[in-house]
Amino acid sequence: MSSGCPMAPGRRQVLTAALGSVGAAVGLAACSDGDREENRNAAGSPGQGGGRTPGRVAFSGAHQPAITATPVPALASLAAFRVTAQDRAGLTEMFAELSTTVADLMAGRMPESRDPAYPPMETGILGPDPPPDDLGIVVSVGASLFDDRFGLEDRAPRELVTMPFLANDRLDSERSHGDLLVSIEAQHDDTIQHALRQIMRATRRHLVLAWTGEGYARGSEGAGQQTPRNLLGFKDGTANLDSSDAELMQRHVWVADGDDEPAWSVGGSYQVVRVIRMLVEFWDRTRLSEQEAVIGRHKDSGAPLGGTEEFAEVDFSGDPDGRRTPLDSHIRLANPRTAETADQLMLRRGFSYTRGVDKAGQLDQGLAFVSYQRSLSTFLAVQERLNGEPLEEYIRPEGGGFFFALPGVEDEDTSLGAALLA
Numbered sequence: 001m002s003s004g005c006p007m008a009p010g011r012r013q014v015l016t017a018a019l020g021s022v023g024a025a026v027g028l029a030a031c032s033d034g035d036r037e038e039n040r041n042a043a044g045s046p047g048q049g050g051g052r053t054p055g056r057v058a059f060s061g062a063h064q065p066a067i068t069a070t071p072v073p074a075l076a077s078l079a080a081f082r083v084t085a086q087d088r089a090g091l092t093e094m095f096a097e098l099s100t101t102v103a104d105l106m107a108g109r110m111p112e113s114r115d116p117a118y119p120p121m122e123t124g125i126l127g128p129d130p131p132p133d134d135l136g137i138v139v140s141v142g143a144s145l146f147d148d149r150f151g152l153e154d155r156a157p158r159e160l161v162t163m164p165f166l167a168n169d170r171l172d173s174e175r176s177h178g179d180l181l182v183s184i185e186a187q188h189d190d191t192i193q194h195a196l197r198q199i200m201r202a203t204r205r206h207l208v209l210a211w212t213g214e215g216y217a218r219g220s221e222g223a224g225q226q227t228p229r230n231l232l233g234f235k236d237g238t239a240n241l242d243s244s245d246a247e248l249m250q251r252h253v254w255v256a257d258g259d260d261e262p263a264w265s266v267g268g269s270y271q272v273v274r275v276i277r278m279l280v281e282f283w284d285r286t287r288l289s290e291q292e293a294v295i296g297r298h299k300d301s302g303a304p305l306g307g308t309e310e311f312a313e314v315d316f317s318g319d320p321d322g323r324r325t326p327l328d329s330h331i332r333l334a335n336p337r338t339a340e341t342a343d344q345l346m347l348r349r350g351f352s353y354t355r356g357v358d359k360a361g362q363l364d365q366g367l368a369f370v371s372y373q374r375s376l377s378t379f380l381a382v383q384e385r386l387n388g389e390p391l392e393e394y395i396r397p398e399g400g401g402f403f404f405a406l407p408g409v410e411d412e413d414t415s416l417g418a419a420l421l422a
């Protein structure tokens, strides 16, 4: 993990030179808080839940650590950008500015103050000593970055395409796709807004914000529950992959050598975002037995149908006709637990969102489904099986996109995207 202070040269010097005198201080982090830095990684921390001290997520690593960091913070935000850089040199500057800012934010380093005749380098919304707050930031690229603007046409991850209309989709172009996606998580909203504004401030020459999506990842902690509930009232994440299991992540999440992918992409991951509205008024008028049949789990406990334990093993082998767990229930289609589908697993890291009310007086809320997988074909196979599932009547995918989360970097002086642009 980063050494904090003193700051190493390298990328920061390059950036400073590129920005000229006014922007020079962007890369010059104050060192005062170096020793209180509490670096944490994906391994999680003891005493999660009530009373724990939020910590720092590492910036560097073989993979972007925020993809697997635990605990999953309470709040999340997605910010999709259009790259307005004119050429490869501008794109390189953008990645350098972005990486420096993300590294500083995640380490809690503040820019130096400067002459009051200039606008301050800091928004100031977290004061002079930002708390760690489990801030995690992931940088991903979209298929459109590999068009003819930057000479990257032959460097795209092999499966990366613009997200097509999938079953049941009503994609809103104003909330879909993007050249670049920044995913931000933290325990408090001001930490997220601070990160977004510092990122936009540092990259405004080359990035324009296209759309955002904000929400919360946890249900009520007060209820003492481990697994958060989504806005349908069901526990969401019960059968998710354990992100602290490095071997599991290597098998299902990270692109590896020999995957028939460009060498630069090894260590990265395909990221799928599906902004899925839930028709909650309709759902709330649906019988409990029907709701449970649609999902394939009990609502209160999260247990497989017919069971009482949330984490009991799901076994469909004694139920070939779907008498206990309907054949078209969400979990049975998503993961039929057959030999052929055993490898089609993904890491889900979605969150709930609420966007007020629509013109018809209906609540506009749902799930920002986010998944990371080693191959996009894994997601597409699961999505294909879900095509036509009864849950479709209660949901409407409205936005999102397919992205590729960049591989991690060894140290803070290497820019995210350096391997892509090399």
Ligand code: HEM
Pocket: 230, 232, 234, 235, 236, 237, 238, 239, 240, 274, 276, 277, 278, 295, 297, 314, 330, 331, 334, 335, 346, 366, 367, 369, 379, 382, 383, 386, 395
């Ligand atoms: C609003 C839309 C969705 C809702 C409300 C929803 C809800 C749920 C719930 C309640 C579970 C069971 C608890 C758990 O194991 O996490 C679940 C599991 C799962 N969902 Fe979804 N989901 C949605 C969309 C999707 C999409 C778009 C995909 C992928 C294409 C997906 C893939 C999965 C997978 C892989 C599982 C785990 C199945 C297992 O291994 O048992 N879900 N979902």
